[in-house]
Amino acid sequence: MGPAERSSGVGAAEPFHIVSFQWHHVQDPYIIALWILVASLAKIVFHLSHKVTHVVPESALLIVLGLFLGGIVWAADHIASFTLTPNVFFFYLLPPIVLDAGYFMPNRLFFGNLGTILLYAVIGTVWNAATTGLSLYGVHLTGIMGDLNIGLLDFLLFGSLIAAVDPVAVLAVFEEVHVNEVLFIIVFGESLLNDAVTVVLYNVFESFVAIGAENVTGVDCVKGIVSFFVVSLGGTLVGVAFAFLLSLVTRFTKHVRIIEPGFVFIISYLSYLTAEMLSLSAILAITFCGICCQKYVKANISEQSSTTVRYTMKMMASGAETIIFMFLGISAVNPDIWTWNTAFILLTLVFISIFRVIGVVIQTWILNHYRMVQLGIIDQVVMSYGGLRGAVAFALVALLDKNKMKAKNLFVSTTIIVVFFTVIFQGLTIKPLVQWLKVKKSEHRDPKLNEKLHGRAFDHILSAIEDISGQIGHNYLRDKWTNFDRKILSKVLMRRSAQKSRDRILNVFHELNLKDAISYVAEGERRGSLAFIRSPSTDNIVNVDFSTPRQSAVEASVSYLLREKAGSVCLDMQALEQRRKSIRDTEDTVTHHTLQQYLYKPRQEHRHLYSRHEIIQNEDEKQDKEIFHRTMRKRLDSFKGTKLGINRSKKHNKIHKRDRGQRKRNGNVIPNGKIPTENPVQNFTLKEKDLEFSDPEENNDYESLHVDKGTDFLADVTKQNFADATTGIDNPVFSADDDQSIYMKFPPWLSNEDTVVPSQRARVQIPYSPNNFRRLTPFRLSNKSVDSFLLADGPEERPRSFLPESTHM
């Protein structure tokens, strides 16, 4: 502050400055913020050129940028003021990345390949370290390297820190390469789990070097081995303990939703620091904290918190990664540390590559005896080539004590070169390599319900077979764990409400339905008819002319907003408006309500997943077929109103008048046995027999007691339709001219309350079903060859003056 700077009272005091330049005051945080800004701006610049980023991995670009910036700073100041200090790296930059990795780890894949991963991580790293260290020592003995004043232990220490595959680098490069998930998880898992080995080896050899080579005894070696187990298992346990704590805490955060995300980060970070404090493997701790807590935390916290956590984690991880690589570049521009020894550097590069390849080959050969899914040659090539070294090695080498390690500078220089080489060169070439080798890519399919179901069936079948054949197998273990989890853990760690809905299959189903709904909304919005449901806050640029389909307002549309939330969707349209924090169920009910008005509504049961309404059990099995029916047809057709023919509308009227409850619609199903002409086996037909008028599914709530009548009449109807086959099926989509008659016969005010009554705006143009609705519903073709469905809007635009004025909302 101004006053503070003034010398107090002494004669030649400075005059009062209105404004003064307080650089020193803000220097430190300012510089940090500036660097972060520079790194982020650099990312923007990189991604402007799609061609460049397609070829060059971002990490490489960032390193080059770092070199460049370091050069500038050096040229300006002749000091290397910014380096990647190990403390900053280990305390602030590395945890977010590892936490991100653990939290989003595909658990099943990870644990399914755990044996493989562990083998590579432990044995592989030890092998790499030993062979590299020993061979370098061997070469040193021959004198090619010149006189270096390094002993065997120094070489081994160097070997141990250069041997470890680096998670940051692997992530950065593999993210852009998209190899198949098994391959990725093996390399990535290895890079995470080898931390324990690295820590132990590093510490052991460092202390050995400190003691001096002569004083190392056998006991010390044994201690080293024991410490490996302690470090790794201890780190894991710390992580698991904190995961347990975190899950437990999130169970009770119902009323403090705003700070829910904070818990995730704080507790995970604490696990990291605790492990570090106890000299256990901190990376393992935070990894397992993320791995173990993900299921429960995701179940417990609200959708918004979940999104927040996800985005924040990704942001921090990405930011940390960016900074790491940039600083790697900057730190290289430091002539003080540069010690160039060609032989050493070259040989290191050669040795680590060769020994990695050899190690991978041998281990894979062993593993293939035990693995179900064999790892082929191509996989091995990718694994060897993908063993990148990165910032961890650099940080470790920077941590070395200069007094004890005379050759620290040499090691630092070599490490820098190695890291640059792997990240830049190998990063650059791995993509073409992968393509050239035709590595099996990851298949990003939409989750199919069938897959999930069959997957589940497999699990059970396989564990049954294992039980029957009397062996303890993979599935047996997994089964046991699932049971344990369901009976005990979930009860303790998950909220009651979450326990119900946490079945994976349900989630996929849920997602699929939501996706459909979103596509529908998107299509509708494109046409402009649903714009009115956007909240005013997001909608300030909307023009209110709904008579013409609008193409442009995609960004402002709710569906765009929704799509932005990748994955877990929060259809919180109402809440956007009212800004209230509602619990999930209320949100969903409200949203559901909104959707119901104008969109395809998911089936009746789906609503029950959200709402707490009473479910009136539907005793009659036959009624259930209509569910299937409904969903087999193209959903939106019903929106325009479909018709079956004149004679049925009367009955339909009557039925519609009935009160609605949560009844299933007695749709156009042909129940078993009612149609004499049909095959005795239960069929579900795809005939266009849509009974609803405005909205698909919900409106027809027939009493169960009317089932018989309903089914009779349906039978009649169907029979009729069969009879009508020659005359042509009345398909509303195709026979547009009859639309009017339906509406006449069926005044909406007589319909039950569930009928969707489009608003005024909506009436102008009822959205058509989206053309890309292929995935779940069969796509109906127009019978006119020149028709696109856009054109087919024509008949729909009849004035719906007979519809009530008010909306149902």
Next chain:
Amino acid sequence: MGSSHSMSEEIQELAEKTGFTSEQIEHLHRRFKQLSGDQPTIRKEHFDNIPDLEFNPIRSKIVHAFFDKRNLRQESDGLADEINFEDFLTIMSYFRPIEMNMDEERLDHFRKEKLKFLFHMYDSDHDGKITLQEYRNVVEELLSGNPHLEKESARSIADGAMMEAASICVGQMEPDQVYEGITFEDFLKMWQGIDIETKMHVRFLNMETIAQCH
């Protein structure tokens, strides 16, 4: 089961038929005897003795599958009352992992066999089609392990899955088309992209028998 000489012959035969190694066959034979109480055949009741199987939601279907004549490669249809060791092995052989040295044709055949097994499990009334009701049945059983899941949810999931299947198998359907059920060809189509060989197998390597099942 006779003298050791004829037993090794039998084992050889079985090994050829089912593809197991003789070691595995011996292990499985021991297990078979354990299950059957030293009798030559196994009945359904014997499966009740396996404690862990009780918690399996689709237990009945799996046990059923053991007795399903179609799986036993017999020409007839229906359920057998009891199965002998060879039948036992036949069923188990569906779960053998693929070998590295299999050629395309054998691989394809293998794949079809496994899928056929699965298909038979779903198609409980043996008519060659998985209808909606059967599918629902399966899904309900599958999800029955979760006590919180209501039946309607299971049903709607089954419906959704059926619809997916229909759209994959039949693609665009005419309005008057009837979709009766998933036939085996459709089933194969559904599984086209997914390599079932890697998913549907049990490791028959480490055969340490767990506790006696009584």
